[in-house]
Amino acid sequence: MGLVMTVINIAYFIAAILFIVGLKQMASPTTARRGIVWAGVGMVLATVVTFAHPEVQGTVNYLLIILGIAIGGGLAWWSGRKVAMTDMPQMIALYNGMGGGAAAGIGAIYLLQADPETASDVILGIAVLGSLIGSVAFSGSMVAFAKLQGLMDKTVHFPAQQWVNLGLFAVTVLLGLSLALSGGDVNNFVLLLFFVLALAFGVLMTLPIGGADMPVVISLYNALTGLAVGFKGLVLDNPALMIAGIVVGAAGTLLTQLMAKAMNRKISNVLFKQFGGSSGGEAESVTGSMKPIEASDAGIMMAFANKVIIVPGYGMAVAQAQHKIWELTQLLIQRDVAVKFAIHPVAGRMPGHMNVLLAEAGVPYDIIYDLDEINNEFKTADVAIVIGANDVVNPVARTDPDSPIYGMPILNADQAKNVIVIKRGRGAGFSGIENHLFYADNTRMLYGDGQKAASELIHAIKEIG
């Protein structure tokens, strides 16, 4: 091993340590900011030394590398800076998909260059596997991005969808197998077809998945990209890729499981069954009616309460209402009302999505509570304000075994003395299930956009003086 390669390997080794330590630090609120900087240093280090890698050759190739980093990095820097906090989930999906595509690209080049003299079946097989996973993560993430960005209808269904997908997957795997067993004598047409079908499979697999399941799906694709990167590390003989990729693959898998568990959904159900699609049996019919309330009345109710619990959901993110909600909270605190925020693990489009938004608005940690911490407190709350949340407060999850969300842990907002639901319209949630909470005797509906409704409430409380 030459001197240059030794230096490079040492740099990769340090980068791998920085990634692991950085991720570990990101797992604790006090050190999280340092963590991303450490990981960033590792990334810069690994990237810089790679310019000296003996396998990187040719002036044109050098120029292309620099140009590619400038274009990709520049666009990502610009978009990442510009994007609103509420749009973070789809940006993560987008950047993650790009990583998957890059891993697939490495696989494509490796297979194009495969030499029958030296190629090993095992490495070819791993290159194919990594390419398949990377391609699916790429096109799947792009669909997730398009859905969350509102560029595409929420869900797409067609007859015999599962069978079409299964058939497509089987054909793709067979093509991959033939590539892996080709002994390095790769047929370019088969290669092209393999990539096209793998990309198509990623699209078709993601199309029927609804908005409520997106956090799980994005996290899953994140884990898949990690796995693909790890496999490419083996193909390229690059330990930095192997370690970083597999660490992310494992961490992402666990994170996906945690999320699916919080929603009481099996990962296989998320991917292969539509919400409520085949749950069988009619859901309990709703009794009662939705009772509207004016902002002025709701404001009085809150201003004279002892304890108010706010339950934010995706609707708050859409309406960008977090700043107004915090202003409202401060007003209530000034009036000696105890205000707490209750965050369901899957409120929004990613776990912790609501925490991020509330943090952005300046809401302190110590009044934000997890489901387990606060669920018993609803009983003692005078008012529960549900803003833009739906399925996560639907009591049928406790009461109706026929409901598709039955068994999902929910916030017991219905146990508060009064419930005010801020909601744009009368429609059902992403799951399409009627929410019995909205019809309950102690529930009043405050219709309107979250931001506007919060402004009206602020106004109403200020009026009281």
Next chain:
Amino acid sequence: MIEGFVALYIFMLAAFTGYEIISKVPVILHTPLMSGSNFVHGIVLVGTMVALGHAATPLEQLVGFIAVILAAGNAVGGYVVTERMLEMFKTSNKGGK
């Protein structure tokens, strides 16, 4: 060339490490951590650089070039987004205590 079994050990240990890192994380950090791990697999950039570095035909160069663009987007975008999220946590911490 990393020997087959050594590679297997690396995979196993890395998998345990990843699992261990996530297992004790408060819910509030799930999103930043997902974003952070998204950034870490941006290391694929190094792989795309090497792959493009020994590309010989125009087709390979094209594929490699696209791969480098995508990988750079993953790394830079992942960093910017994660950093922005964590920045807000700091502000809120100060304001709250």
